[in-house]
Structures are given as structure tokens and as C-alpha cells.
Amino acid sequence: xxxxxxxxxxxxxxxxxxxxxxxxxxxxxxxxxxxxxxxxxxxxxxxxxxxxxxxxxxxxxxxxxxxxxxxxxxxxxxxxxxxxxxxxxxxxxxxxxxxxxxxxxxxxxxxxxxxxxxxxxxxxxxxxxxxxxxxxxxxxxxxxxxxxxxxxxxxxxxxxxxxxxxxxxxxxxxxxxxxxxxxxxxxxxxxxxxxxxxxxxxxxxxxxxxxxxxxxxxxxxxxxxxxxxxxxxxxxxxxxxxxxxxxxxxxxxxxxxxxxxxxxxxxxxxxxxxxxxxxxxxxxxxxxxxxxxxxxxxxxxxxxxxxxxxxxxxxxxxxxxxxxxxxxxxxxxxxxxxxxxxx
Amino acid sequence: xxxxxxxxxxxxxxxxxxxxxxxxxxxxxxxxxxxxxxxxxxxxxxxxxxxxxxxxxxxxxxxxxxxxxxxxxxxxxxxxxxxxxxxxxxxxxxxxxxxxxxxxxxxxxxxxxxxxxxxxxxxxxxxxxxxxxxxxxxxxxxxxxxxxxxxxxxxxxxxxxxxxxxxxxxxxxxxxxxxxxxxxxxxxxxxxxxxxxxxxxxxxxxxxxxxxxxxxxxxxxxxxxxxxxxxxxxxxxxxxxxxxxxxxxxxxxxxxxxxxxxxxxxxxxxxxxxxxxxxxxxxxxxxxxxxxxxxxxxxxxxxxxxxxxxxxxxxxxxxxxxxxxxxxxxxxxxxxxxxxxxx
Numbered sequence: 001x002x003x004x005x006x007x008x009x010x011x012x013x014x015x016x017x018x019x020x021x022x023x024x025x026x027x028x029x030x031x032x033x034x035x036x037x038x039x040x041x042x043x044x045x046x047x048x049x050x051x052x053x054x055x056x057x058x059x060x061x062x063x064x065x066x067x068x069x070x071x072x073x074x075x076x077x078x079x080x081x082x083x084x085x086x087x088x089x090x091x092x093x094x095x096x097x098x099x100x101x102x103x104x105x106x107x108x109x110x111x112x113x114x115x116x117x118x119x120x121x122x123x124x125x126x127x128x129x130x131x132x133x134x135x136x137x138x139x140x141x142x143x144x145x146x147x148x149x150x151x152x153x154x155x156x157x158x159x160x161x162x163x164x165x166x167x168x169x170x171x172x173x174x175x176x177x178x179x180x181x182x183x184x185x186x187x188x189x190x191x192x193x194x195x196x197x198x199x200x201x202x203x204x205x206x207x208x209x210x211x212x213x214x215x216x217x218x219x220x221x222x223x224x225x226x227x228x229x230x231x232x233x234x235x236x237x238x239x240x241x242x243x244x245x246x247x248x249x250x251x252x253x254x255x256x257x258x259x260x261x262x263x264x265x266x267x268x269x270x271x272x273x274x275x276x277x278x279x280x281x282x283x284x285x286x287x288x289x290x291x292x293x294x295x296x297x298x299x300x301x302x303x304x305x306x307x308x309x310x311x312x313x314x315x316x317x318x319x320x321x322x323x324x325x326x327x328x329x330x331x332x333x334x335x336x337x338x339x340x341x342x343x
Numbered sequence: 344x345x346x347x348x349x350x351x352x353x354x355x356x357x358x359x360x361x362x363x364x365x366x367x368x369x370x371x372x373x374x375x376x377x378x379x380x381x382x383x384x385x386x387x388x389x390x391x392x393x394x395x396x397x398x399x400x401x402x403x404x405x406x407x408x409x410x411x412x413x414x415x416x417x418x419x420x421x422x423x424x425x426x427x428x429x430x431x432x433x434x435x436x437x438x439x440x441x442x443x444x445x446x447x448x449x450x451x452x453x454x455x456x457x458x459x460x461x462x463x464x465x466x467x468x469x470x471x472x473x474x475x476x477x478x479x480x481x482x483x484x485x486x487x488x489x490x491x492x493x494x495x496x497x498x499x500x501x502x503x504x505x506x507x508x509x510x511x512x513x514x515x516x517x518x519x520x521x522x523x524x525x526x527x528x529x530x531x532x533x534x535x536x537x538x539x540x541x542x543x544x545x546x547x548x549x550x551x552x553x554x555x556x557x558x559x560x561x562x563x564x565x566x567x568x569x570x571x572x573x574x575x576x577x578x579x580x581x582x583x584x585x586x587x588x589x590x591x592x593x594x595x596x597x598x599x600x601x602x603x604x605x606x607x608x609x610x611x612x613x614x615x616x617x618x619x620x621x622x623x624x625x626x627x628x629x630x631x632x633x634x635x636x637x638x639x640x641x642x643x644x645x646x647x648x649x650x651x652x653x654x655x656x657x658x659x660x661x662x663x664x665x666x667x668x669x670x671x672x673x674x675x676x677x678x679x680x681x682x683x684x685x686x
Binding site for chain 1: 368400
């Protein structure tokens with residue numbers, strides 16, 4: 001099935017892709033030594049213009065390390081983060097139940113928080129975490145001037161400013177800034193190696209040398225020191241070569257699709273800032289879901305994962321993301337799909 | 344270089360091996376769904392004769408889940424484990440600093456603990472963990488009768504009996520018992536998918552259905568829910584087909600090599616119970632290390648990783664393990680190697 005979002009490959013397709021890579025030669029990394037892990041870390045460090053980088057097999061583990069080290073350095077376990085952030089909604093409360101941190105969630109279900117929300121916090125805290133964009137709040141980006149103000153404020157208060165940059169690569173177009181320009185505002189930056197970049201998984205954490213050194217022991221404690229990670233590493237290096245430069249095109253296509261969908265009176269369509277956005281529809285969830293599954297099968301395309309209820313409304317929500325194989329689906333097919341769905 | 348222990352493959356060699364597998368067809372697993380993860384879990388469950396199994400990308404994470412759930416069930420954070428166990432020595436104290444558990448380490452540097460050691464513990468504890476074999480104490484196995492007694496004792500006291508079975512596959516020959524017979528004594532069993540079995544990494548945790556269910560949320564919290572793990576999964580299924588039945592041969596070869604080395608008056612050689620054992624030598628560590636590295640290069644073979652000081656003695660220790668490509672190194676070469684090293 002043709003997928004508008006992240007392409008789905010079979011095992012064989014993945015293996016063929018890895019075999020064909022120019023990074024397929026050479027020894028495997030063993031517990032993050034000897035293979036191409038260092039090469040990957042150095043390339044990401046250069047892109048983000050940070051002194052040090054560390055590879056992780058999983059993004060959640062990368063962020064755990066950043067939050068934990070920052071908490072240790074300040075002897076304060078409080079973290080300010082968005083109420084719709086990945087850490088709050090998608091990790092079974094690990095940052096609190098596993099790491100012993102305490103979250104101070106701010107911001108509402110459809111927009112980023114700003115300096116005013118932060119200034120209103122009365123408790124002391126060690127870390128301010130900003131997700132770029134906040135997927136669960138509709139892939140919304142914090143305004144640039146707000147990011148600058150937060151960065152400045154954190155410096156004054158000696159608060160650690162952390163970026164959940166799972167979709168940093170997808171955020172540069174909107175800001176019209178480089179990854180390095182955006183990262184410069186933050187003390188630590190987590191970036192994902194799959195999603196937009198197209199690797200098989202994995203993440204990199206960037207920051208000051210001393211900070212990243214302290215993260216190493218936590219990477220080990222959290223089981224982030226894998227026997228080998230080379231399938232992720234090869235894919236990530238390829239992604240930096242070939243996929244990264246295509247990401248602005250994904251954002252443009254998302255904007256194009258949003259424009260097409262705004263014509264439908266039955267749909268409420270957010271304006272994309274990245275390659276992802278929300279579309280809302282009213283109706284019976286079971287009926288619409290049946291219709292969508294049938295359309296997927298008949299047309300052989302997948303435009304969104306599922307319809308789900310949206311908080312504080314009677315609307316149903318579809319999450320649309322644009323990925324590497326988006327050109328395999330035409331604008332006309334998308335129009336036809338929604339024409340049938342809205343009928 | 345020919346390696347007596349775990350074979351070391353290049354990236355290309357790994358990829359070729361995966362491409363050639365009969366398990367290379369089909370979809371990838373995505374967050375442990377859809378691919379061959381379930382097939383792997385079911386095969387290990389059958390082998391260990393446990394009602395439920397759960398795949399993990401990393402063994403340490405599998406054990407964390409077992410210990411954490413057991414502690415939660417009993418509202419008691421104390422864990423009794425061997426002072427030379429992997430959890431105590433090789434994980435940067437994660438079970439205490441990350442999981443908030445408290446270790447009660449027993450047993451000395453060269454032998455497993457027994458029922459007498461356990462009965463002497465005055466504190467209440469939730470979990471008794473036994474490593475089979477204890478690698479850092481010389482790959483020593485707990486006596487069968489002791490295991491039976493511990494199992495019985497744990498049942499009476501409602502203590503969770505956990506097996507760190509990183510090398511369970513390598514332990515069956517010594518006991519002359521199946522994996523299922525050994526596992527029957529334990530409430531939960533962790534087994535490794537690499538090392539003897541030859542996958543690219545990964546682990547499985549086995550136990551009662553309810554227990555394994557409760558482990559799932561901790562797997563997610565600990566970042567053990569990977570985007571995809573199919574390279575590990577394919578290798579593990581191949582390992583169960585092809586490697587598992589060869590492991591007793593590795594144990595026999597280890598015994599053979601130990602017999603050869605016992606002839607050297609300069610060496611003190613432990614009798615292997617599994618595919619691994621310790622060899623001791625006296626002398627200057629720098630000089631012997633230089634000699635060993637030179638011999639590796641000249642002869643093109645690697646028999647052990649390094650010489651290291653051994654606790655409470657003036658002896659130096661070599662850890663010898665026998666792996667899948669051991670036949671590429673002849674007995675005569677091993678004799679020649681040690682003849683030169685001892686000269």
C-alpha cells in the first residue's frame with residue numbers, strides 16, 4: 001500500500017537498502033565502538049554545531065539521559081514540559097515513574113506554551129523542555145521570538161534548556177533557520193534518526209562536552225549501550241546524505257495538501273508548519289473508520305493512521321504526515337479519497 | 344582474525360547472513376507488532392515451557408522489568424543477587440540508581456552462593472536472582488540440588504525466583520537437563536539471543552502470563568519498545584534452528600582446551616562447566632599483554648580478550664570462551680600459542 005507518511009518497507013527491502021549503502025563496508029560497531037557510530041555522531045555534531053554528540057538506539061533513552069543529568073547537576077527533579085508532549089502522553093509516565101523526576105506540565109491541547117506560561121510557574125525547576133513541533137498538539141511550533149526569550153530566560157535562571165527535536169529536521173523551513181541556528185538556543189538537543197531521516201531507528205543527543213560525558217553512564221544504565229547498532233547507523237548516514245535535503249519538499253507538499261482539503265466544507269484543516277498537520281471531521285467514528293479502511297483498500301493508499309476523538313470537542317481527528325514516498329500518491333487521488341470519505 | 348569466542352562479522356557479512364535467512368521474507372515488526380516477534384516469543388516460550396514470553400532489544404532491560412514488577416507486587420525493593428553478577432558489576436549500578444531497588448549481594452569472587460548463604464540473610468527481600476553461569480566468578484554454575492532447594496524455599500517464602508539465563512543455552516550440558524527442566528524451577532527467566540545463539544542482539548523474558556503482562560508497561564518505560572527489531576529477530580530464529588544444537592559441542596571443545604592447557608605448569612586452569620572458563624598466569628601484565636597482542640597478530644587468532652588482574656591474588660586472568668567458529672582454530676595452534684606465551 002502506498003503511504004503518504006513514513007514509507008513501510010518489508011524486511012527484504014530494508015536489507016537491500018542497507019546492502020546498497022556506501023556505508024555498508026567496514027566493521028560493525030560493538031557497544032558503540034569501532035564501527036561508524038563516531039562518524040555519525042561527528043556529522044550530527046557538525047550539523048547542530050554542538051561540541052559533543054552521543055548516539056542512542058532509542059530517542060526516549062536519549063531524552064532520559066538529558067533530563068537526568070540536568071536534574072543531578074542542579075539537585076532538582078522538576079521538569080517543565082508541554083502537557084501534550086511525547087514525554088507526558090506517549091511514554092507511560094516513564095520520566096516520573098522510572099526516573100523519579102516530577103513534571104510541571106503547561107500549555108493547552110492545541111498550542112505551544114509561551115514565556116508568560118513559564119513566568120507563572122512558582123516552583124523551582126531544573127529543566128525546561130520544548131518539543132519542536134508538538135505533534136500531539138497538531139505539529140505546532142513555538143514562535144521564534146518566544147524560543148529566543150525562553151533561551152535568554154533559562155540562561156539568567158541557570159535552568160537547562162532542552163529540545164525534544166524528534167522533528168527538528170522538519171522544523172527548519174518554517175523558521176527559515178538552520179538546525180545549528182535553532183540548536184544554538186538550547187543546552188541540549190535530541191534529534192531522531194528515523195521518521196523524516198529514514199533510518200531504522202535511533203537518536204542522537206547533542207550538547208556541551210562535559211554534559212554529554214555525564215550522559216554516558218546513564219546511557220549504559222538505561223540499556224542504551226547495544227551490542228551493535230549498525231543497521232540504524234548505516235540508515236542514518238544515508239539519511240543525512242539523501243533524505244535531509246528532501247525534507248523541505250515534504251513540508252511544501254503538506255501545505256499543498258492542506259490547501260486542497262480546505263476546499264471541503266466538511267473538513268476543518270490546520271495550516272501546516274512542518275510536514276504534519278491535523279484535519280478534523282464530524283460524524284460517527286465507527287462509520288467513518290469503516291469507510292476509511294475500505295477506501296485505503298480500494299485505492300491502495302494510506303493517508304492517515306486512524307480517526308480519533310479530539311479532546312474538548314465533538315470532532316474527530318486525522319493526523320496527516322508527508323514522507324519520502326509521498327509523490328507516489330497524486331493530488332487528485334487525495335481529493336478523490338476525501339470526496340468519498342465526506343460523502 | 345579467527346576468533347575462538349563469539350565470531351566477529353563485518354557489516355556486509357551480517358547483512359548477507361540476514362538476506363540468506365529463511366526468515367527474511369515478510370513484513371518488519373513495528374513496535375513489536377506484525378513482524379516475527381510473536382513467532383520468536385512463542386518458540387522461546389515452548390523451549391522454556393513457560394506460558395508467556397516477551398522480546399526485548401537488550402537483556403539488561405528484560406531483567407529490569409522482571410525485578411521491578413516483582414518488587415511492585417511485593418512492595419519490597421530488596422533483591423538478593425551474587426556479588427559477581429552482571430547486575431552488580433557490569434551495569435553501572437543501574438538496578439539501584441535507576442530502578443530504586445536495593446541489592447543484597449552475597450557469594451564470593453569464585454563460586455556461586457548456596458542455600459546456607461541465603462538463609463543467613465536477615466532482611467526481607469522480594470527477589471532472589473541466580474545467574475547461570477556466573478561469568479565473572481569463572482562461569483560457575485550453581486549445583487542442581489542447590490537450585491532445587493532455592494526454588495522450594497522461594498515458594499515457601501513467596502519470594503520471586505529469577506534466572507539471569509544469559510548463558511542458559513550453554514548450561515544444559517552440565518546439568519544434563521533441558522532448558523525447560525531448569526526453567527521450571529524459576530518464576531521468571533531471561534535468556535540472551537546473541538552470544539551462543541548468534542543473533543545481532545536481543546533477549547527474551549519468560550514467566551507467568553500475568554507477570555509478563557505487567558512487564559509490558561515497564562518495557563515501554565525503559566525504551567524497550569523499538570520502532571523495529573527485525574535484524575535481531577531474524578538472527579535469533581536462525582540461531583534457534585541452527586546454533587542451539589551446536590552449543591553442547593562448544594562446551595566439549597572448552598573442556599578439551601582446558602585439558603590441553605592443564606599440561607602447562609605456568610597455567611592454572613579451571614575445569615569448564617559451560618563453554619567458558621578462566622585461565623590464570625603469573626607475571627608482568629604489560630609484558631604478557633604485549634606478547635599476547637603480538638601472538639594474535641602473527642598467528643591470526645584470538646583466544647581471549649585481555650589479561651586482567653584477579654581479585655585477592657597476584658595472578659592474571661584470561662577468560663576463554665568457545666563460539667561458533669571455534670573449529671577454525673586447531674588444538675595445535677592453541678598449544679603453540681600458550682607455549683610461546685609461557686616462554
